[in-house]
Amino acid sequence: MIVTEQKHIDEILRYIKTDDSVFIIGCAQCATSCGTGGEKQVEELKNIIIEKKIDVAGQIILDPPCDERIAKIEFKKNSAAVDKTTAVIVLACGAGVSVVADVLPAKKIVAGLNGIFLGSLKRLGVYNEYCSLCGSCVLSKTAGICPVTRCAKGLLNGPCGGVIDGKYCEVNPQNDCAWALIIKRLKELNQTGNLKEILKPKDFGKYARPNRFNKKVNS
Amino acid sequence: MKLNELYKTKKFIITAEIFPPKGTNTENLLKKAAILKNHIDAVNVTDNQRSCMRLGALGVSKVLLDNGIEPIYQITCRDRNRLALQSDLLTASVLNIKNVLILSGDHPKNGDHPDAKPVYDLDSIQLIQAASGLNNGKDMSGNILDGRTDFCIGAVVNPTVEPIELQMIPMEKKIEAGAKFFQTQVAFDIKPFENLINYLEKNGLRNKVKIIGGMFLLKSLKMIDFMKKIPGVSIPDAVVERISKSDNQLNEGIKICAESIKTIKDILDGVHIMAINSEELIPDILSKI
Numbered sequence: 140m141i142v143t144e145q146k147h148i149d150e151i152l153r154y155i156k157t158d159d160s161v162f163i164i165g166c167a168q169c170a171t172s173c174g175t176g177g178e179k180q181v182e183e184l185k186n187i188i189i190e191k192k193i194d195v196a197g198q199i200i201l202d203p204p205c206d207e208r209i210a211k212i213e214f215k216k217n218s219a220a221v222d223k224t225t226a227v228i229v230l231a232c233g234a235g236v237s238v239v240a241d242v243l244p245a246k247k248i249v250a251g252l253n254g255i256f257l258g259s260l261k262r263l264g265v266y267n268e269y270c271s272l273c274g275s276c277v278l279s280k281t282a283g284i285c286p287v288t289r290c291a292k293g294l295l296n297g298p299c300g301g302v303i304d305g306k307y308c309e310v311n312p313q314n315d316c317a318w319a320l321i322i323k324r325l326k327e328l329n330q331t332g333n334l335k336e337i338l339k340p341k342d343f344g345k346y347a348r349p350n351r352f353n354k355k356v357n358s
Numbered sequence: 359m360k361l362n363e364l365y366k367t368k369k370f371i372i373t374a375e376i377f378p379p380k381g382t383n384t385e386n387l388l389k390k391a392a393i394l395k396n397h398i399d400a401v402n403v404t405d406n407q408r409s410c411m412r413l414g415a416l417g418v419s420k421v422l423l424d425n426g427i428e429p430i431y432q433i434t435c436r437d438r439n440r441l442a443l444q445s446d447l448l449t450a451s452v453l454n455i456k457n458v459l460i461l462s463g464d465h466p467k468n469g470d471h472p473d474a475k476p477v478y479d480l481d482s483i484q485l486i487q488a489a490s491g492l493n494n495g496k497d498m499s500g501n502i503l504d505g506r507t508d509f510c511i512g513a514v515v516n517p518t519v520e521p522i523e524l525q526m527i528p529m530e531k532k533i534e535a536g537a538k539f540f541q542t543q544v545a546f547d548i549k550p551f552e553n554l555i556n557y558l559e560k561n562g563l564r565n566k567v568k569i570i571g572g573m574f575l576l577k578s579l580k581m582i583d584f585m586k587k588i589p590g591v592s593i594p595d596a597v598v599e600r601i602s603k604s605d606n607q608l609n610e611g612i613k614i615c616a617e618s619i620k621t622i623k624d625i626l627d628g629v630h631i632m633a634i635n636s637e638e639l640i641p642d643i644l645s646k647i
Contacts, residue, residue, distance in 0.1 A: 291465050292436075292476065296483040297528030299462050300516030300543050301589030305524060309589030310465040319524060334527050337535060340440065340484045340498070 141169040141232040142258035142266045143176065146251055148187060154249045155226055160194045162224040162246075164239060166231035167202035174264065175252050176230030184228065184251065196224045204235030210242045221246075274346030280333050282324035287341070289317035295338040298322075359428060360456045360510035361539050364399060365568060371628035373430060373541070373570060374640050375402035376422070378413035384421060390637045391427050397641045400428040402459060402541070402630070406437060409469020416446055420453045430512065430541075431455045434463025439479040440488065440498055447492055451507040459512040459541060460485050464589070483531045486511055490536030511536050516543035516590045517550035526557055533566055541630045543590050544572040546597050546614075548621045555625050570628035573618055575636060575643065576601055576611040612639060616646035623647070 155161060163181050170176025178200055185195050197220030201209055214221050226247040229236040232254035240248045258266030271288040277295065278285060287293045291310035298318035301309030308314040325331050364371060374394055379387055394401060401422055405415040419429035431450050433443065450458065462482045466474040480488065488498050495506035513532040519525045529540070545551060551571055558564040576582055576593070579602050585591050597614060604610035619629050631640055 291467070292462055292478045292481070294462060294478070294481040296481050296531050298519075298524050299482075299528075300514060300519065300525065301464075302519055302524055303589070305520050310467050316524075322524065322527065335530075337483055337487065337531050340480050343479070 140172060140258045140260060140266060141234070142255045142268075143170050143173050143232050143252040144255055145175050145180070145230075146253060148184075151184075151228060151249060151251055152188075152191065154247070155188070155191075155193060155228075157191075157193060159226040159247070160196045160223050161188055162196050162221060162227045163188075163198040164204055164227060164229045164231065164235075165198070165200040166204050166235055167200045169203070170231050170235075170252060171200070172260075173266075180230055184230065196220045201231075201235070204229060204231040205238050207238050207242060210238050214242060273341060275342055277338060280336070280338065281321045282328060282330065282333075284317055284321045284324065286317050286321065289315075289320075294318070295341070297334070360508070361400065361430075361512070361568065362510045365627070368399070369627070370623065371399040371568075371570065372397070372644065373400045373402060373628065373630045374398050374637055375404060375630070375632055376418070376637060377404050377407060377635075378415060378418040380410070380412050382413065384413070384418075387418065387421070388425060391422055391425050393638045394640060395425075395427055397644055398631075399628075400430050400457060402430040402432055405432040405434045405461075405463065406469075407432075407464070409436065409464045409466045409471070409474075411469075411471055416450055416453070416455075419450065419455050423454060428457070429455055430457040430459050432459045432461060433485070434461045435478050435480050435482060435485055436463030436466065437474075437477055439477055443480065443485055444488055444492060444497055447489055447507060447509070448503075451492075451509065456508070457510045457512060458489060459514065460489060460537070461514050482513060483528060483535050486513060486532055486535035486537050493536070510538050512539040512541060513537035514543065515540050515554070517554040518543060518545050518590070518592050522553055522557060530561070530563070533563055537567065539568040539570060539627075541570045542572040544574040544632060546574070546592075546594050546618065548618075548625075551622050551626060568627040570630045571622050571626045573615055573629045573631045575615045575631065575633040575639060577634075577636060578607045578611070581634075612643055613646065615643050619643070619647050 163184055165181040166176040181198050185198055188195055197217055199213055201213055224246055226249055227239055228249045228251050229239050230251040236250045256268040257270050259269045261267055268288055269285055273287050286295055291308055298316055302316040302319055303309060303312055306319050308316050325333055376387055403415045403419045406412055415432050419431040422429045460482050466476050489509055489511050492507040493509055495503050515525050515529045582593055582598055601607050601610055633640055
């Protein structure tokens, strides 16, 4: 799940001119779950734009906008509205915005959301960041708790000296110290041997951006 | 001189620390350095401490060296990637800096540039390994250096953290990675130091490293309130009470600091005195030991 937040309306409107014809795209998956780019939010944005006396050519919820095939099919179905459009506002993460930009190269693109992190769902509307997609997973060594993500400094070899009450992170005391959790769980699992190993620095070269995955080539 | 060489002739060493200025004016720094010169063995030069941007630790270390003071160059993992860190260590070596203290570094979020990207490409243990590698003539990629470094590598430990294993796990790794001395977070009573030493003795590590205990000059009740907000610092109620009841809080603070040094003198290998912005009082503290 990609967690997103809505940009302030003023930031969105800064890119829209009064003579623009706007097409609004929502996301049926992650942004709907986050309540940032679902039907309700698309509708709300449409009403704001209409209030500003700017033309809205159409709206659509793509399932999902980060799938180029879906985007192409749906834009074809809505070609009358799309043709008329001069500006597309996308309420999706950057992956969705980028696909729309690829598929509609002649249209002005406006990102309506900020993508924040890869979220694990705790309960409806509550997400935690547990994984940074770092490319070399260490979770087998750290009892399933990621120090790269859940330690504010991403320390791979144990906690810093600032752990509060043996439990909380000095950077944000509302967060648990990831290493306190790791050590506790490894003890419970009789895996404290894992704590002796000095983990090597991450290989950031192996997964240098931009990444590409091709199942045929990669498998 | 490298601290491990100094220990051949001295049993107990005294270090202090100097904060590089916010700007380019080194006048104050040199004044303090001149006062400390004949009273202490080495001075730590902090690296953008508390994540506040200041004059660089490498440059200030060199300035101190030129003024006859042995620097302990502090280098954190917060601001530079592995290329920059190794490169700075080579530079330090060429500048004749002999002692480095390696830390992860406070997170930028609580500093004066909270928007900065935290680097932490390496953690402190990995950087200690890298520095050991440079001492052995190789960089992190295994390339042979034309001229190796010869550092005495130090690290930090916080003996006040409970449970103590939260600090012993990384401390043991730091020793394995090549740390020869440890400067500790401040503690205001002997108990945390005893626990640390007992742990090291029990695990056969005591003779592998020198332990330099962190001492702090509490100057006022106001300062105590400030210190309580600093990560990893805890001040016992008895100390707070002594300062708050005193007519002369600064004098009481000096007394407490001197008493602490006397108490731990027999079990540690040195003390590191932090007298934030009052380094000129350190000779006074030392005269009361």
